[in-house]
Amino acid sequence: MRLSRYFMPILKENPKEAEIVSHRLMLRAGMIRQQSQGIYSWLPLGKRVLDKVNAIIRDEQNRAGAIELSMPTLQSAELWQESGRYDAYGKEMLRIKDRQDRPMLYGPTNEEMVTDIFRSSVKSYKDLPLNLYHIQLKFRDEIRPRFGTMRSREFMMKDAYSFDLTREAAEHSYNKMFAAYLRTFDRLGLRAIPMRADTGPIGGKLSHEFIILADTGESEVFCHKDFVDFDIPGEHTDFDNVEALRAIFDKWTSLYAATSEMHDEAAFNAVPEGDRLSARGIEVGHIFYFGTKYSEPMGAKVQGPDGKEHFVHMGSYGIGPTRLVPAIIEASHDDNGIIWPASVAPFDIVVINMKAGDQACDDTCELIYAALSKAGKDVLYDDTDDRAGTKFATADLIGVPVQIIAGPRAVANGEVEVKDRKTGARETMTIEAAINRFVA
Numbered sequence: 001m002r003l004s005r006y007f008m009p010i011l012k013e014n015p016k017e018a019e020i021v022s023h024r025l026m027l028r029a030g031m032i033r034q035q036s037q038g039i040y041s042w043l044p045l046g047k048r049v050l051d052k053v054n055a056i057i058r059d060e061q062n063r064a065g066a067i068e069l070s071m072p073t074l075q076s077a078e079l080w081q082e083s084g085r086y087d088a089y090g091k092e093m094l095r096i097k098d099r100q101d102r103p104m105l106y107g108p109t110n111e112e113m114v115t116d117i118f119r120s121s122v123k124s125y126k127d128l129p130l131n132l133y134h135i136q137l138k139f140r141d142e143i144r145p146r147f148g149t150m151r152s153r154e155f156m157m158k159d160a161y162s163f164d165l166t167r168e169a170a171e172h173s174y175n176k177m178f179a180a181y182l183r184t185f186d187r188l189g190l191r192a193i194p195m196r197a198d199t200g201p202i203g204g205k206l207s208h209e210f211i212i213l214a215d216t217g218e219s220e221v222f223c224h225k226d227f228v229d230f231d232i233p234g235e236h237t238d239f240d241n242v243e244a245l246r247a248i249f250d251k252w253t254s255l256y257a258a259t260s261e262m263h264d265e266a267a268f269n270a271v272p273e274g275d276r277l278s279a280r281g282i283e284v285g286h287i288f289y290f291g292t293k294y295s296e297p298m299g300a301k302v303q304g305p306d307g308k309e310h311f312v313h314m315g316s317y318g319i320g321p322t323r324l325v326p327a328i329i330e331a332s333h334d335d336n337g338i339i340w341p342a343s344v345a346p347f348d349i350v351v352i353n354m355k356a357g358d359q360a361c362d363d364t365c366e367l368i369y370a371a372l373s374k375a376g377k378d379v380l381y382d383d384t385d386d387r388a389g390t391k392f393a394t395a396d397l398i399g400v401p402v403q404i405i406a407g408p409r410a411v412a413n414g415e416v417e418v419k420d421r422k423t424g425a426r427e428t429m430t431i432e433a434a435i436n437r438f439v440a
């Protein structure tokens, strides 16, 4: 991508409305724009990051055996009347009427709709287990939307829903998502700790919130500090192995970890004082097992091996991609801007032409840009005629992991500089060596 032809509206000044660093940096880097309170456009740079986050979430959902579909944002109130949640949900639900005066709503979550899909076609235990997910916009009319896309009214959610014949089978489905979440957050460059959680309006029996420790987090959390170094389940984890997944769950729930709603002071005080971590955290994922809470009122049942009908046991599993992007920034930035983990960076490399219009600089940059693009790298080429200082500041702000800098003096020697955004380390090398480093 040539910056001269891209759309990346950088802000020079610090936006006054931004209270936390991720919100400030997302606005300054031109990633998002607020359209009305708590409702955001994702501008091209932000969209690239969001897409990469979603690709990792999708990859791990698929690995764990979940199946992707897409459900609409607008739902009919009827389904919610069946479950009893239409009245229970309260003011967070945006209620709308269509031209025939039929009550509709903008979905805050999808338990009812997915249960309706399930009951319309699944009739036998032989079709279980089943886990269906989508990545879709939600709307919750939050009383206090704030911190940019961290807590917005319209936001994106990956929500998965599992269906099983028995409680035991449903627990295995829960453990699959538990392990998939550990892997997902790890690939996003984050350490998320599963904590015992309140089941809230979704209702249920077993529930964990996945929390990232951050000073700006809205939740108060308490846990054993060893969680910070626990091993993440590997790429070759067998998601069909009931015992292996239970062992992962047992290990990751063996020490104290709870949000303030579930906090047990006495149990926490039993943890040796030096191992206690009491901190603030950001909830990035939340999983529930809620048994037959929806399947009973909505009549979602299958025939079991005994020939009888059974209400299915369900769970639901949410991750917030539009909250994860600022959460990653909270965890990874410095005074100059964002430092993206390579896995979600909007571009892999930025090529900085310090003197656009200078033949040698132009030729060198074009050569590098073409070679790296051909090798499948996402490259941003700063070919604008801004001052070099402005270009360096922009490159640092947008946090691309590698900068290749071509200035007239180095280029005259057949060389460029390669800068690592995270460490700030700079190395001078031949043009060929710079290309080979990232093509190999």
Ligand code: ATP
Binding pocket: 140, 142, 149, 150, 151, 152, 153, 154, 155, 156, 157, 200, 283, 284, 285, 286, 318, 319, 320, 321, 322, 323
């Ligand atoms: P919170 O306690 O932060 O209000 P919640 O418990 O109501 O969230 P869930 O119903 O568990 O949220 O939703 C699953 C995930 O969706 C959350 O873990 C979070 O990542 C994301 N999410 C929920 N509400 C918002 C929001 N207003 N803005 C952005 N992301 C959200």
Ligand code: MG
Binding pocket: 209, 283, 285, 286
């Ligand atoms: Mg929650």
